[in-house]
Amino acid sequence: MIDENDPPIDDGPIDDGPIDDGPIDHGPVDGSPVDDGRTVFVPQQPDQATVFEAGSATPPLPPIAPRVAARGIEVGDVLNHIFEVKRFIARGGMGEVFEGANVITDERVAIKVMLPALAADENVITLFRREARTLTHLHHEAVVQYRVLAQEPQLGVLYIVTEYIDGTNLSDVLKIVDASPEALVALLRRLASGLQAAHALGAIHRDISPDNILLGGGDLARAKIIDFGIAKDLDPGTATIVGDGFAGKLGYVAPEQLGDFDRRLGPWTDVYSLALVILAVAAGRDVGLGGSLVDAVDKRRAGPDLSPAPEVLRPLLARMTKADPTARIGSMVEVLAEIAKIEAVPVPVEKPATFPVRWIALGIVAVILLASLVVYATRHRATPATAPVATAKPAMDGIDDVRSAVASALPSVSCTWLRIVSVTQGRDQPQIALTGVAGNPSAAQAEISHALASQGGKGAVLDFSEVAPITPAGCAALDAYRQIGAPDDTRLSVAQRKFEMRRQTGDSAYAGTSAASAIVKVAVRDPKTDFTLVGLEPSGKIDLLIPDRAAFRAQLASSRNGVPITDLGGDTYRLQIDLDHQGWSGLLLITGRAPFDPAVVAPPLGARGADWRDRLVSLAAERGWQADMVWFKSIDEQND
Structure with a gap:
């Protein structure tokens, strides 16, 4: 997956939506610390690699020049005689992501290639290099590690390499992951710690959402924040280009990202979004703070519903989701301090009520007798031979409900501009026809289907025959205008x-x-x-x-x-x-x-x-x- 608000005509979440391609559900790229504690920048010539110690103040960057005649990479290409391209994974607004391998070490890697149109712009390259300087300094178990920024001299493509992670996207498993109080506290601590590491380097993520959290091996305890492509330097005078687009999914961004409170962004912006992610895991579904721009602003001013969260976390989540940044917890350091206080007190476990053994035995007998009577009545009940088999009625069975659900989902589908043509009732399920454009129509269709299913509209048929695929270069504009x-x-x-x-x-x-x-x-x-x-x-x-x-x-x-x-x-x-x-x-x-x-x-x-x-x-x-x-x-x- 590439944030389709990525770097999602992201990423992140993009997307940037997620692309289901086997067990791998990548954000733009994923990574982990390099074994020897060093990061290698590969310059234009393969024999001129530059090595700098991780943590150094200003790593040397390769002399990357704009290339106009670049072409996209293809499976089988070997970049700088080091990284072989194995398989296409995803496409987004800034480029494409491939699975690759280091031909020297056989290590699997993810390769993100910048679009030729962007790589030909000197300003883009300057901003891209600045972004890479921060990203390659992030070393934390809960944060991806960007390893290499390079340009392939023969193909003229600019690319980033990270490790390849087998994992599950959190947004795809919200309903089934462990949402116990202990698991939620542990997840909050892990992600807050990773974001604190990023904030310490002067970068905020700006797009914390379930789409941008990957579970290594499907394990919540191995959650890793992906897609730092739209991370922004805290210096208000600097810009960002990696993940050139809307910084954040509309359902998870902080109020200041929507224009409230003088658009003052900082670590507190990630604090707000992280709280919504934890709330989504607790509820087993999206938090429902999306919709149109006006709806999203109003919902944040009213405040999210914290009832799905365990009681032990509600006070902290309430402080993390204050609409006014000045009233909100201002840093991940404070969040971690509050988590430490929670973990110092054992989480109460409700014990089942106890009854005398004889009453338990009598209860079991009563249940058995009742079950027998139900079976007998069912077998002997007169039923017309032509009576239809009863089926469970879907939670969403009205045309207006279906139209409303699709309309509310559209603003959050990255790299798209879609409109509803018609909603009709088919023989078995509703039929929804859409028109417009999408950077990845199949991913957009899957994301809308997922949103429908989460609201009881499972089985609805989406007609994308009038949705045109377009190149990803304009995703930033689409994602912004859509807001x-x-x-x-x-x-x-x-x-x-x-x-x-x-x-x-x-x-x-x-x-x-x-x-x-x-x-x-x-x-x-x-x-x-x-x-x-x-x-x-x-x-x-x-x-x-x-x-x-x-x-x-x-x-x-x-x-x-x-x-x-x-x-x-x-x-x-x-x-x-x-x-x-x-x-x-x-x-x-x-x-x-x-x-x-x-x-x-x-x-x-x-x-x-x-x-x-x-x-x-x-x-x-x-x-x-x-x-x-x-x-x-x-x-x-x-x-x-």
Whole structure:
């Protein structure tokens, strides 16, 4: 799994959702301390490895240069004559993850490869190197260990290597793991200790969720925090690029990550998320603090329901989940101190009530007699031959319930923009059709199915035939825009999903060449509301098409005799978008109060870290911004 808010068009959790590929459920990459206590950076030439002692203040970094002509790696490739690529594991917003092996030691490793488009950006590389400096210093049994940052000189790919871990993702086993008070206290202590090690180096995780906790061998006692890809230096002047996207699953992030309390982030941010993870394990299900951005903010202000947690942990979890960071426990050091106090007092064990032996014996006899009567009555009860066999009615049996459950799950599915087309009742189970885009449609489908099952909708059929797979480079933008998604997803629509490319004539922007003309209906429906239109490409490129309503009116005035804009009345318009390339394209509509700063609504590649996401969410809350998006495909009628 790669946080699809990863480094999840993460990770983390991404994702970033999880990818089920046998017993392995990796986050972006996993690792553990190197045996000899050293970390090796592999430079561009295989015979120039640089070694530095773990724990040194400033490890030397290899001279990595931007590479434009890089290609993706393939199974069988050997990177720097050391790491052989064995198997593809996952794909996310920053790159791809593979299982590999060190050809010298035969050790299994995980290899995360940065996308060529990112590796060609000098700013991205600078931030990536800074991130690696912190990550390679993390040495703790509950935290992954990033071992090698390198660039393969022949292929021109930038990659990170960590150890390979056989394990189970915590989010997949919430219902079955040991949730006893002792197990929960031990898990909290282990994870808090690992995060304290990270905080001591000046990095916060920002995405603590069940998706980003791997259980080695499926054992809760071997829990390991994965996907530090979006870890951010505590220096507010620095940025982050590893895990270029929304820093956190909407269901587990702290209130300050959603724009509350001046967006002041710190170790206390991980304190909040860790408490929700423990609460999820105690409840055996997701904590239910997701939904839309507005819902998520309101739920945090109201406070989570702590009743599923054992009584011995409730006071501590209550202090860890205070909405106001100044009222919350501020560090993992304090959390560990409170855990020590809890462990100093034996957890009370409820003893079963005792009864005289003769009463126990009489009770057993009574139970046996009662069971015999039930069996007799069942066998001799008159039942019509045509009576249907009784089956348990699912907890979720209404169309509206199913639609609501899917709608509430969509905001948390990383690297997607999905909308519900229809929900119908099939012969045996509900049928839900969706449309949109996803970096990994199968993983998104599995995540939504899992969310449905957890709410009693097991057996519902998801139709993803109209969900388009896109490249992962734009996941950061998708995951951020989704957090400000409008509750009404009918403001943008297309009559068809595919538009044929033809030779253009007349006043087309591509006259004389082949291009497709996509027709999009834009229904703002409120002349008093300002808006901006942004173009998206699967490569991650974002273009500001129309900065505000004033520019839109000017464009409309200049095209009244035809395309590209036609006024349909009621503040609704038909917009023609000419595309000179094959493949998927997106149109984003953001409504609300102006101005719409281009650096916020359409940031360039390499400027889409967690700080940008926080700024976008903050301005959306302040100016009432709401986003809608539609995707369509231009095809070559002769070749597609």
